[in-house]
Amino acid sequence: MFSKCLKSLNDRERHEYILRSFVLNKKHVECRKHKRDIDIIREHHRFLWSDNEKEVNASANESWEVRLARRYYDKLFKEYCIAELSRYKENKIALRWRTEAEVVAGIGQFQCGSRKCSTRDGLRTWEVNFVYQEQGDRKNALVKLRLCSEHSVQLNYRSKKREIKRLKNGECSKCPAVQPNLGKSKSSKNEISATCFEGKGLNDTNDISYLETSSYDAEYGKTQNENVTNLTDNVWNDKLNVESETMSRETEFERYLEDLLL
Known part of the structure; x- marks a missing residue:
């Protein structure tokens, strides 16, 4: 059975010889594949x-x-x-x-x-x-x-x-979906009737364009601007009442200490 006399070999040599001759040299034996x-x-x-x-x-x-x-x-x-x-x-x-x-x-x-x-x-x-x-x-x-x-x-x-796509500047006016919002009440005058954006490349800054149309008249715009300017002037002209603020902080701090000492 064995081409070599196994009696002259020790246990380890005999084991390695059998593995090399009858186990490791067979084609149907596949090595274990480690997955990455x-x-x-x-x-x-x-x-x-x-x-x-x-x-x-x-x-x-x-x-x-x-x-x-x-x-x-x-x-x-x-x-x-x-x-x-x-x-x-x-x-x-x-x-x-x-x-x-x-x-x-x-x-x-x-x-x-x-x-x-x-x-x-x-x-x-x-x-x-x-x-x-x-x-x-x-x-x-x-x-x-x-x-x-x-x-x-x-x-x-x-x-x-x-x-x-995104339409370039000047092409949004040709869009049929964009129509001016005329003849509506003042509550809807501040609303944007349509926004059109579609375009070619994202690298060009001129490719993206927004078309905003509103229907409020010049008089309404003037009154709104005047109201805004009056509000801003009042805000900057009013003086801050620092004393009332500091007094309130002092009273709150005193009450806090009283609660701790009780």
């Missing part, structure tokens, strides 16, 4: 954790792997996504949330949200209904992407996505 933290996070990661799931999992006896994946999810920033568009022709797009380092560097908001793209000019904001498969269930989530012109074409290769 990133492997556990990838295994239990979810694109979205709802508040109800967090409460249920926190109350239940969940494993430490799930708690680790949930803690990693809480550290992510969920305003804009990072996209992988290498398989856009197959209508397969991968999305993930941004990390803290990416938020500080402006990646995904002031820089193109596609991986390995450093373009900062001509960015466009897209709203995507992201459909994905997770734990055997089909789910969807509405996310936002900031992409350059080249990767915007790749994103809309199969279907046109909804673009979020």
